[in-house]
Amino acid sequence: MEEIAAKHSPEVRLKKVAGRGQRERKMRGLDPEEWERRLRVRYPMLQYFSDRAFGVEIETFGLKYSISPGDQDMIPPYKIASRAADGTLLPQVFERSGLHLNGCFPDEPKYSAWAFVLDETIKGAGGSELVSPILSGLKGIAQVYDALLLLKEFPEIQVNETCGFHVHHGVDPERFGESQLFQLLRIVSIFEGYIYRLLPEERRQAEACRPLEIDLYDWYRNDTRRRHPVVQNVWYSPENLNDPEVPRNRKIHPTRYHGLNLHSYWYRQTIEFRYFPSLLDEPEELMQWIIFTQFLIEWSEGRRPQLEYLPKTNKWMNTLYKIYQGTGMLSHIRFPGSLNHSAGEKDV
Structure with a gap:
């Protein structure tokens, strides 16, 4: 038992993460084409990855910080007190690694840099989510990987069953309209069981990422002309947890707590995938999740490559x-x- 405990001690985990980070940094020193080639071997789906904009939210607890009423929901970096093993404050560790943190000034544009944001849905003291800037392509993937490795340098920052890893993919309503939304809804509703099998078993019952509660088959049975439904009407339906008393222009809306969150489309022109948990010990899984979910968006727009x-x-x-x-x-x-x-x- 002592040997098992030793293998899973914080010190051993930190050494593993440090080793992984060193290997990653060595890869960064390679010629860009060779670096990309090695990444494509590691992530076979990467060959289908486009430059579509995306962003992530990494939920954790254990962050040490203080806030004032004027801070709203963003945690200013100078109020973060978490320290790495060598005593360095978290904001300095991030800056040293090239990841700037937003929140020093109230007029900073959102999503222009990484930011720690309050999240009251997370159990445990110090609940927060690390929100990325708008990212794209391989450089965006690399930034997320770096952020995950940096979080692991702070042993008190942990995850539990309430912590999710949410991915937003940017869509242009002029190009991603009713037909594309329906295709996405259709493909997810049919194959959502496969998606849940990609998740750790303990995440599959999480209330924050419920299965879709829309019955497209029932819609077709009741519509003899078999027209595509108006997706917004289907999404904001009683079956899908809609509450008519809650305005649709609010970020926090009851329909958002599904693995696929289409409320985000009408709220801020992104498609959000909420299924996956925060896995600080398994950054590779989270990279695969970003690539996989983007593939579903591209599929919905008609890009279905040969595999x-x-x-x-x-x-x-x-x-x-x-x-x-x-x-x-x-x-x-x-x-x-x-x-x-x-x-x-x-x-x-």
């Missing part, structure tokens, strides 16, 4: 194979010459 079939791959690619198979797009999976489609169907 390279990899017999030995991860759960993320296997889920995409299943979605392609379930939507009749098996012809969009490139199988090796030694495999025929029937063999592929068995593997998928």
Whole structure:
């Protein structure tokens, strides 16, 4: 028992994270093309990743800070008292690593830098969420990875079952309208069971990321012309936890507490995926989640690339194979010459 405890002690965890961070920094010293090539080996889905804007919210507890009434919901960096093992204050650790923190001045534009924001939904003292600036592409992925490694340098900052890792993908309402929203709603409602299997088991019952409560099949049964429903009407329905007494222009709305949050589309022109938990010990999983959810957005806009079939791959690619198979797009999976489609169907 003592050996097991020693393996999971904070000191051992910090050494593992430090080692991982050193390996990552060595990769950053590579030629950009070689760095990108190695990342694509690590994350097979990365070859389908676009420059679409995205942002993340990393929920944790244990942050030491003080606030004043005028601070609103953003925690000023100079009021954060958490220190790393060497005694360095958190804001200095972030700045030293190239991640600037917002909150020093009230007129700073939102999402121009990283920021710690109050979050009263998190159990435990010092609940907060680290909100990213608007990011994109491989550089954005790298920033999120860096932020996760930095959080691990503060042993008191922890996660529990109430902490989520939320991803927002930017959409242009002129290009991502009714038809695209319906396609996204349709693909998620059909394959949401696959999405939940990607999550740790303890996260699947979380109230903050409930399954969709919209029955599209019932809609079609009651509409003989089988028209696509007006997505906004379906979203803000009693079945989907809508409360007519709550204005739709509020950020905190009862319909937002689903794994797929479309309220965010009408509130701030983003699609939010709330399913995944904060996993500070598994940053690789969170990177895969960003890439996977962007793939679903791109799919909804009509970009459905051919997938390279990899017999030995991860759960993320296997889920995409299943979605392609379930939507009749098996012809969009490139199988090796030694495999025929029937063999592929068995593997998928």
